[in-house]
Amino acid sequence: MPVGAPEFSPAAEPIKEVTQVSLSSSTAGAWFRYTLDGTPPTRTNGYVYCGVISARPGMTIKAMAYKSGMADSPITEITYPDGSSLTP
Numbered sequence: 001m002p003v004g005a006p007e008f009s010p011a012a013e014p015i016k017e018v019t020q021v022s023l024s025s026s027t028a029g030a031w032f033r034y035t036l037d038g039t040p041p042t043r044t045n046g047y048v049y050c051g052v053i054s055a056r057p058g059m060t061i062k063a064m065a066y067k068s069g070m071a072d073s074p075i076t077e078i079t080y081p082d083g084s085s086l087t088p
Contacts, residue, residue, distance in 0.1 A: 005074055006024070014057075015083050027067060033064055038060065040062060
């Protein structure tokens with residue numbers, strides 16, 4: 001059985017400045033790896049999630065969840081469009 005896929009908070013929405021993003025999973029105790037360069041994360045490739053990711057406008061984050069004894073989750077991708085051209 002695979003680990004529950006990563007969920008991002010906040011969800012994809014246009015952002016105007018660096019925004020803190022957190023990851024969670026429906027699987028208790030899951031760990032996460034993520035990338036910011038478009039490459040797929042694996043158990044050995046990518047940054048280990050340590051509480052918060054700083055997303056810049058226009059950034060795409062790819063993440064996967066894993067836990068010992070379970071299959072890795074599918075890779076989840078989220079893009080935070082550049083909202084700087086939006087009026088307040």
